[in-house]
Amino acid sequence: MEIRTEDGRPCRACVSVGDMLKKGREMAEKFKKGEPSTSTTTHKDCPADKDELGRATWKLLHSMSVYYPDQPSEEQKQKATAFMTSLSELYPCDFCAKDLRKDLKEEPPKVQSRQEFSQWMCRLHNKVNEKMGKPLFDCSKVFERWRDGWKDGSCDY
Numbered sequence: 137m138e139i140r141t142e143d144g145r146p147c148r149a150c151v152s153v154g155d156m157l158k159k160g161r162e163m164a165e166k167f168k169k170g171e172p173s174t175s176t177t178t179h180k181d182c183p184a185d186k187d188e189l190g191r192a193t194w195k196l197l198h199s200m201s202v203y204y205p206d207q208p209s210e211e212q213k214q215k216a217t218a219f220m221t222s223l224s225e226l227y228p229c230d231f232c233a234k235d236l237r238k239d240l241k242e243e244p245p246k247v248q249s250r251q252e253f254s255q256w257m258c259r260l261h262n263k264v265n266e267k268m269g270k271p272l273f274d275c276s277k278v279f280e281r282w283r284d285g286w287k288d289g290s291c292d293y
């Protein structure tokens with residue numbers, strides 16, 4: 137099944153598996169009415185959908201923020217900001233990237249320290265959570281979640 141952006145580019149990273157299943161059900165209905173489906177997918181190593189890509193990207197972004205230097209050099213500050221700007225230009229889900237550009241304008245990256253950058257990243261993610269109607273993450277737990285593991289020891293080796 138091919139998903140396309142509004143301007144016609146193929147974009148699996150713009151839809152979730154849930155969206156695709158919905159589309160699949162619509163196709164099944166069409167099939168019942170005599171229009172054959174062409175889907176024969178059996179691979180596990182398929183291109184990332186919107187949610188898989190999102191989870192992987194947040195994993196990188198939060199990890200980057202909690203390992204960011206406590207006292208970054210000017211160059212590191214510039215690179216952190218430039219990374220987020222580039223992401224907002226190149227992120228494959230086009231409407232996500234558009235909203236990210238808006239979010240970065242509203243609150244530009246805070247990169248003076250690890251604490252600042254990791255909290256800023258958490259707020260950025262919470263903006264997306266809020267937009268999607270998901271629960272907000274408690275930003276005081278960002279180091280437990282992304283660097284040290286939970287205090288109950290459940291992530292210890």
Ligand SMILES: Cc1cc2nc3c(=O)[nH]c(=O)nc-3n(C[C@H](O)[C@H](O)[C@H](O)COP(=O)(O)OP(=O)(O)OC[C@H]3O[C@@H](n4cnc5c(N)ncnc54)[C@H](O)[C@@H]3O)c2cc1C
Nearest residue numbers: 186187190191193194231232235236258259261262264273
């Ligand atoms: C920059 C960016 C913009 C996106 N924009 C959109 C969009 O506009 N529309 C859309 O449909 N999807 C968007 N996505 C994808 C979306 O955010 C989710 O990644 C996707 O829906 C999968 O959600 P999930 O519930 O599996 O967990 P995710 O939201 O991917 O979260 C992964 C894990 O991060 C942790 N977490 C959650 N919130 C926070 C937080 N605030 N701080 C720290 N850790 C946290 C939780 O442990 C969670 O399990 C975007 C992704 C990125 C990276």
